[in-house]
Ligand SMILES: C=C1C=NC(C(F)(F)F)=NC1=N
């Protein structure tokens with residue numbers, strides 16, 4: 001991953017097959033890529049999520065689509081799948097099993113780790129994360145076990161404590177509130193619902209790209 005990671009985090013679309021209501025995930029992803037999404041995370045979990053072979057087949061198809069648009073493909077949680085399909089990176093939460101060796105397991109790949117507090121952020125930096133996912137910034141319907149809503153506070157606290165690692169905000173983010181996360185110190189925003197539930201995912205993505213670039 002030669003590119004500037006902070007740039008890649010600008011509009012980070014995250015989805016699994018069960019997040020896409022109006023269209024198939026492949027259609028939604030292609031629309032998001034056309035709309036300027038800079039990174040994609042395959043997060044196949046929760047009710048109705050695919051498993052095993054079906055999950056791998058879908059992952060391979062979406063990875064190929066991302067690479068047609070020169071956008072890196074990140075896998076959520078599933079290290080084995082990430083390695084098996086040679087994805088571009090992995091995103092894990094602090095509770096996702098033994099993180100002690102996660103850096104060596106993901107050598108040469110992009111590694112994102114979730115952080116909800118300054119302490120968790122420092123731990124993730126020590127583990128060798130390339131970026132941190134910080135949130136939930138606003139209330140979210142998507143992640144059922146989300147921690148308490150934080151607004152821009154933790155982002156500001158991380159920057160005030162001289163953390164310079166690339167940060168992406170997550171949790172209830174829309175084109176209307178994205179500027180709050182960027183002004184608080186995030187390099188970009190990640191979204192599930194704002195794109196996956198949109199009637200027009202390409203326009204929804206364009207709106208997010210605009211909102212982020214006008215907040216810088
Ligand atoms: C729980 C999560 C927190 N942050 C992120 C990301 F935006 F990628 F950093 N992805 C997740 N799945």
Ligand SMILES: [Mg+2]
Pocket residue numbers: 077091092093096
């Ligand atoms: Mg997780």
